[in-house]
Amino acid sequence: MAAPAAVLQSEWTKIRSVRSTVWTLALAFLVTAALGAVISLVFDNNWDSMSDSDKATFDPTAVSFFGMTLGQLALIVFGVLVISSEYSTGMIRTSLTAVPQRATFYTSKVAVAGGLALVVGMLTSFITFFLGQALLGSHKARIGDPGVLRAVVGAGLYMTLLVLLCVGAAAMLRSPMLGLGILMPFFFLVSPILSAVPKVKTVAHYFPDQAGQKIMQVVPSTDDHVSYGPWGGIGIMAVWVVVALIGGYIVLRQRDA
Amino acid sequence: MIELQGLTKRYGDKTAVDHLTFTVRPGVVTGFLGPNGAGKSTTMRMMLGLDSPSGGDVRIDGRHYAQLSEPLKHIGALLDAKSIHGGRTAYNHLLCIAQSNRIPRHRVDEVLETVGLTAVARKRSKGFSLGMGQRLGIAAALLGDPEILMFDEPVNGLDPEGIHWIRNLMKGLAAQGRTVFVSSHLMSEMALTAEHLIVIGRGRLLADTSMADFIERNSRSYVRLRTPQPERLKDVLSAAGHTVVTTGDGAFEVTGVEAAQLGELAAQHQLVLHELSPMRASLEEAFMQLTAESVEYHAHGTVAPVGGPVAAGAHLAPVPQGQPGQPGQPGQPEQQPQWGAQWRNPGSGKGR
Ligand SMILES: Nc1ncnc2c1ncn2[C@@H]1O[C@H](COP(=O)(O)OP(=O)(O)O)[C@@H](O)[C@H]1O
Ligand SMILES: [Mg+2]
Numbered sequence: 001m002a003a004p005a006a007v008l009q010s011e012w013t014k015i016r017s018v019r020s021t022v023w024t025l026a027l028a029f030l031v032t033a034a035l036g037a038v039i040s041l042v043f044d045n046n047w048d049s050m051s052d053s054d055k056a057t058f059d060p061t062a063v064s065f066f067g068m069t070l071g072q073l074a075l076i077v078f079g080v081l082v083i084s085s086e087y088s089t090g091m092i093r094t095s096l097t098a099v100p101q102r103a104t105f106y107t108s109k110v111a112v113a114g115g116l117a118l119v120v121g122m123l124t125s126f127i128t129f130f131l132g133q134a135l136l137g138s139h140k141a142r143i144g145d146p147g148v149l150r151a152v153v154g155a156g157l158y159m160t161l162l163v164l165l166c167v168g169a170a171a172m173l174r175s176p177m178l179g180l181g182i183l184m185p186f187f188f189l190v191s192p193i194l195s196a197v198p199k200v201k202t203v204a205h206y207f208p209d210q211a212g213q214k215i216m217q218v219v220p221s222t223d224d225h226v227s228y229g230p231w232g233g234i235g236i237m238a239v240w241v242v243v244a245l246i247g248g249y250i251v252l253r254q255r256d257a
Numbered sequence: 258m259i260e261l262q263g264l265t266k267r268y269g270d271k272t273a274v275d276h277l278t279f280t281v282r283p284g285v286v287t288g289f290l291g292p293n294g295a296g297k298s299t300t301m302r303m304m305l306g307l308d309s310p311s312g313g314d315v316r317i318d319g320r321h322y323a324q325l326s327e328p329l330k331h332i333g334a335l336l337d338a339k340s341i342h343g344g345r346t347a348y349n350h351l352l353c354i355a356q357s358n359r360i361p362r363h364r365v366d367e368v369l370e371t372v373g374l375t376a377v378a379r380k381r382s383k384g385f386s387l388g389m390g391q392r393l394g395i396a397a398a399l400l401g402d403p404e405i406l407m408f409d410e411p412v413n414g415l416d417p418e419g420i421h422w423i424r425n426l427m428k429g430l431a432a433q434g435r436t437v438f439v440s441s442h443l444m445s446e447m448a449l450t451a452e453h454l455i456v457i458g459r460g461r462l463l464a465d466t467s468m469a470d471f472i473e474r475n476s477r478s479y480v481r482l483r484t485p486q487p488e489r490l491k492d493v494l495s496a497a498g499h500t501v502v503t504t505g506d507g508a509f510e511v512t513g514v515e516a517a518q519l520g521e522l523a524a525q526h527q528l529v530l531h532e533l534s535p536m537r538a539s540l541e542e543a544f545m546q547l548t549a550e551s552v553e554y555h556a557h558g559t560v561a562p563v564g565g566p567v568a569a570g571a572h573l574a575p576v577p578q579g580q581p582g583q584p585g586q587p588g589q590p591e592q593q594p595q596w597g598a599q600w601r602n603p604g605s606g607k608g609r
Contacts, residue, residue, distance in 0.1 A: 002326060003359060010357035017349035018342065090340040093307055094397060097334055098357045100306045100323040256308035 002099045004108065010098070011112040015082065024078035025120045028071045028159070033128045035067025040132040047139060059219035060141040061151045064132020065125070068155065068216075069192070072209075073184060075117070075159055079166025080179035082113045083248070087174045096257050106171070106249050114164050121159030125152050147218040150230060154215030157234055162187075164241045165208055171248025212237030258283055259304060259405065259438065263313035266299050266460075273299045275460035276313065281438045283404065286431045288451030288468070289440040292548050296460040297440040298337045301409050305334055317405065327358040333398030337409040337440075339390055343383030347374055347393050350382060351400060360401050368396040388419040395426070405436040412446060424450050444544035448472070458548035475543030479512040480519055483532035493526045494519075508532065 015021050043050075043063055050058070086092040099105040129152045133140035141148050170179040187209050195204035204210055205226045214226065214233030228236060259281040266274040274296040281287045291297050302308040304315050306322030317325060317332055325331050341350055351365045369375045372392040377385070382393055391411065398406055408427070412420045427450050431437045441447050447454060447468070454471050456464040464471065484490045487507065494501045494511060499519075502510040511519060516535045523530050 002357060006359045007357050010353045013349060013353040013356055014342075014345070017346065017353065018344045020344065085342060085344075089342040089344075090336075090338050091342040093302075093305075093336055093338070093340040094354060095357075096307055097305050098329055098354050100325065100328055256302070 002101055002104050004104060007099050007104050007108040008112060011108045015112055015116060018085070020081050020085070021078065021116075024074045024081065025116070028074035028078070029120065029124045029127075030071075031074060032065070032067040032071030032124050033131055035070055036064045036128045036132045037067075037135055039066040040064050040135040044135060044137045044139060057219055057221055058139065059217060059221075060133060060136050060139055061129065061148050061218045062216055063136070064129050065151075065155050065216045067128065068159070068213075069188075071124070072159070072162055073188060075121075075163050076166050076183050076187060077180065078117070079113065079163040080170040080176060080183060083109065083167050083170040084174060084176040084179045088176050092257050102253050103249065106252055110164065110167055110245060113167050114160060117163035118156065118160040121163075122153070122156035124159065125155035128155070141218065145218070147230075151216045151218050154230060154234060158212045158215060158237070161212060161234070161237050161241050162209065165237075165244050168241065168244025168246075168248040172244070172251045174251075206236060208237045208240035211240075258318055258436065260316045260319075261300075261304075261313070262315070264300065264303060264310055264315050265312035266296070266303060266308060267311040273460050274303070274310075277457065277460070277462055278313075279455050279462060279465050281405075281436060281455075282453065283436040284431065284434050285452040286427055286437040286439060286450050287453040287455060288447035289438060289455050289457070290444060290447050290544065291440075291442065291457040291463075292545075293442050294459075295442075295457045295548070297442075297457065298409050299460075300457075301334065301336065301407060301438075301440065304407065305332075305336075327360075327401070329354070329358040329360065329401030329403060331401070331403050332405040332407065333401060333403040334407040335391070335394040335398050335409060335411055337413070339394070341382050341390065341393060344381055346379050347382050347385075347396075348378040350393065351396055354397050355400050358401055364400055364402070368399045371399060372396040387414050388416060391415060391419065391423075395423075403435075406430055406438070408437070408439045410440055410442070412441070444541045448540050456544065456547060463547050471543075472540060475538065475540060477512060478535065478537040479510050480514065480516045481532060481534045481536050482509045482511065482519060482523075482530060483507070484509075484523075484528060484530050486528055489526070490523065490528050490530075493522060493528065497522055510536075 040060075040063055043058075043060075047055075086095060095105060096102065099108075129143070133142075143149055143152065166179070166183055169183060170176075173179045173182065191204060191207045191209050195201045195207065195210045197204070211228065211233040214228065215230040217230065226233075261277050261279050264274055264277040265272065277296075277300060289297055289300070299308060303310050304317070304322065315321075317328075322328060322332075345353075347369065348365060351368065352362065354360075355362065355365050366375070366378075369378050372395055374389065374392055374396060377389065382390060385393065395408075395411070398408070406427075408423075411423045411427075415423065427437050427439060431452075439450065451468050454464060454466055454468050455462070481504075482490065487503075487509070490509065491501055491503075494509070499511045499514055502512075504510060516533055520530065520533050523533075
């Protein structure tokens with residue numbers, strides 16, 4: 001059997017040697033951090049005009065992560081391209097001729113994409129948090145405050161899981177067009193909209209992104225009736241990820257390359 | 258050594274590869290010949306474990322492809338479709354392949370040198386010409402210094418220089434004792450490179466023969482005669498011990514004798530000849546005949562014997578208006594001469 005370490009090394013070479021890796025991850029970081037900074041600044045400047053109830057439920061940690069709604073789109077592109085570019089370019093045939101043990105190939109690819117996403121995700125979340133708090137002035141949260149470190153680490157985990165979810169989904173869908181065409185609108189439009197619609201939102205709260213984002217919340221919001229906590233939420237997302245990854249593997253194993 | 262045993266691939270109700278059984282032996286270039294859509298690429302993808310067979314089995318050195326650890330050290334392949342991420346440099350493309358099979362990094366430089374891409378090693382392959390892309394694909398196949406090499410239509414779309422380069426490369430690889438398996442839809446290409454020949458049509462095996470045998474059986478020369486006195490000529494030729502074949506358009510064909518001799522024979526008997534032409538069936542025609550008839554053999558459920566009806570059919574191809582005309586030959590497609598042709602050539606009616 002192919003040596004797992006060798007295949008990991010090969011997948012690492014693959015991922016670092018295409019431009020899309022650099023620009024998607026850089027964009028995810030920049031958009032998340034910059035947008036978070038802008039929002040934090042806006043809140044700080046408009047603090048006096050906010051209502052008392054708004055002030056009571058003000059969550060400085062969550063506010064600094066606001067940019068992730070947009071920044072995650074770049075992560076989706078990263079996750080989808082990691083796998084679907086193999087199909088769109090035909091590289092998959094070269095890859096599977098070199099590593100015909102499809103489980104080894106797939107787990108190596110998932111591990112490398114996930115590992116890189118974890119590093120970039122954690123860097124992004126910590127930098128975004130500290131940048132945002134610095135701009136929130138006296139309303140800032142501290143990393144030592146209850147639940148804050150969990151939220152910051154959680155944001156990094158959320159980004160990692162999102163990438164892995166996209167890798168699994170893309171492995172099932174294969175085509176980049178299909179992958180991006182389904183996942184981008186889902187996470188940017190469908191899921192946020194449905195989670196705001198009465199009744200429907202009880203279901204939408206179990207969507208991977210809605211459940212996963214719970215971990216970034218430190219101060220509970222008033223209209224919040226979800227039945228899971230921050231770790232429960234990220235757990236729900238993790239279940240989605242596992243299902244998507246298994247689905248992706250089944251497709252890879254069954255279908256002709 | 259590659260062994261196929263009843264290898265079959267179905268796409269829906271279409272059978273792309275139909276019970277192929279043959280062996281690719283080491284040390285020679287084996288040509289894998291068949292018209293477009295015959296199933297060559299599908300067969301090769303199954304050999305590499307990319308597509309799973311609907312039936313049958315294929316083994317590389319006795320093992321399934323997926324059982325090979327570090328398969329690139331056993332077999333290298335160039336597939337028909339481009340299998341390269343254009344956003345990666347040539348060097349990185351080869352490096353990631355090499356790493357997966359624990360092939361030392363210096364091999365990357367070596368194969369780049371071999372295929373002449375050293376100068377563009379750090380360029381993204383997106384901008385490569387067809388020929389350069391093909392060279393990069395070949396470099397990847399050579400990385401593991403494998404004993405078996407497989408090329409799917411390697412000269413397709415290449416300029417003459419590229420074609421020449423690939424031919425020499427394949428010959429060189431076989432001369433080193435490696436197994437070379439190369440597909441093509443052009444007989445002429447195979448005749449130049451292959452020592453052994455496997456012909457398929459519509460997924461079925463049509464021939465598994467040495468190139469020398471194939472040439473000997475299929476490129477026979479013969480003489481074609483036409484006369485207004487067909488009955489007499491036939492008698493004269495038969496009396497002289499020649500076997501006469503009557504073709505669909507009323508001409509005679511005689512094998513194994515010089516045209517000059519036949520002309521003298523006709524003169525001795527004061528026969529008028531309207532045509533006396535030495536002919537030679539080309540390999541390309543023999544191949545086209547072989548594969549065109551694969552449809553017919555389907556119905557009979559038999560594999561076409563090489564040199565049988567093939568040779569009989571092949572001889573008429575040089576004549577545009579001619580039709581293969583061994584009447585009553587099993588498996589011969591029912592090809593009609595142009596409507597009304599027999600009125601002008603009354604002789605042809607006799608044959609039918
Ligand atoms: N993935 C596929 N799905 C459906 N039909 C296919 C597929 N791949 C090949 N075929 C069909 O199988 C036949 C053999 O194709 P192929 O192996 O590419 O032939 P060749 O390489 O000899 O030109 C063709 O009729 C082709 O249309
Ligand atoms: Mg082909």
